[in-house]
Amino acid sequence: MLKTNTVGRKLYFSVLAVFLVFAVSFIVFQQTREKQYKISTLTLKLATYNELLVEDLALSSSNGILLSDTVNLVDSVRVAEAKLEDFVQEHESKDLRVTLIKPDGKVIYDNMGKDFRKFSNHAKRAEIAEALQYGMGTSVERQSSTLKHDYFYVASYFPKSQLVVRTALPYNDDLAKSLQADQHYIWFALVAVIILTLVLYRFTSRLGSNISKLRIFAYKADHNESLEVEDLASFPGDELGEIAERIIKMYKRVQTTRKEQDILKRQLTQNIAHELKTPVASIRGYLETILDNPHINEATKAQFLQRCFAQSERLTSLLHDISTLNRLDDGSDMIDFEAVDITRLVTDITRETALARQERKMTFDNRMPEHIVVKGNRSLIYSIFRNLTDNAIAYAGEGRKMTLEAKEQGNKWHFIFRDNGQGVSPEHLARLFERFYRVDKGRSRKMGGTGLGLAIVKNAVLLHGGTIRVSNLPEGGLKFEFTLKK
Incomplete structure (x- = not known):
């Protein structure tokens, strides 16, 4: 019994599995990469706000805000509030949170918290500690312990002004969506997977058909069964199908040639036997006549012996010709x-x-x-x-x-x-x-x-x-x- 062909199916699922693993890995990588890119872009944008804010505050030193002097800064916060509010309205929506923090962690201004003087020390906040160490720090989706809301923080430390400026946006649904990767290429990937699945199925189906027919051919050839069956009549018009079809045609030609050779051998054997039979029978007949008639006259005996010799010459010629043909066949x-x-x-x-x-x-x-x-x-x-x-x-x-x-x-x-x-x-x-x-x-x-x-x-x-x-x-x-x- 022939087993059901599974080579094409195995190849189909193997290649499809490899492609799906690749596609999922690529999607995850692309999602992560795009999200990181958007986070980096937003971080750079807020860091730019921090720098612009410091520049604006520095230009207001003539109004009493001396950024180089921390004491004067604390005393002049009220004067700066109007300037900070103008900056927020100019560069971002009303949701932008701006916090000014001294290097020791004390909050000296927060546009969202009117009682910012009562805020706890911010020195251990992740973005503040990172800014004090590296110049800039970020924190994505961290809940504010004072406002009880998730924010996207970017803090910048300005050593010359002895000031940490932190800007933040609420981590709400709008911000989460803006940071998500574009979903269009996911649909594109799904369409590509579907197309590949169809193409791969068609290819492996043709491959499986060829292999199945070759298996039938091998089985029938091994069991000396007839190959004149409809299953082997045609193959798909690709390279493997052409090769498979030629293999079967060559085998059929070999089988036909072998049958013709067998027929020729039988005919040759029969012809040789017939050609040998005639002179041998003649020689035997003449010799039996001589042996059965011991008193036969010498002239007749000599004639019979001459005929025996002639037939032996014919046998010699026949055997010589057969030997010559055997040499040629070799x-x-x-x-x-x-x-x-x-x-x-x-x-x-x-x-x-x-x-x-x-x-x-x-x-x-x-x-x-x-x-x-x-x-x-x-x-x-x-x-x-x-x-x-x-x-x-x-x-x-x-x-x-x-x-x-x-x-x-x-x-x-x-x-x-x-x-x-x-x-x-x-x-x-x-x-x-x-x-x-x-x-x-x-x-x-x-x-x-x-x-x-x-x-x-x-x-x-x-x-x-x-x-x-x-x-x-x-x-x-x-x-x-x-x-x-x-």
């Missing part, structure tokens, strides 16, 4: 290559086949140039030209002519071997190079052919990096054109 790694003089090789073949050609009144016209040398296996190259010659002698007909030509083409030699015989029917041309294929089976066996000669020719040419083709000549006869690398 590939070039199992075959030694050397410099082969084709001109001399063809001359030897011409001499070796002279008697057979003479019996059939055939001629051999060798038009090749001198000293044609290629790098290859001498035995296999010999088989190419010998089998073509033997094929023409056997099937071209009496009184015919064979012609061999060659010309140089780049790094190859192009050969043309033709005869002016009767040729073959067009439907047979495409199958002439098949193993054990015969145009006229009865005549081929009578001539002693194995049915492997032209198959050896084709495979030997291919092994030497060449190509070969066969055609009928208009005037009659066959033409073989092939190339061999130098």
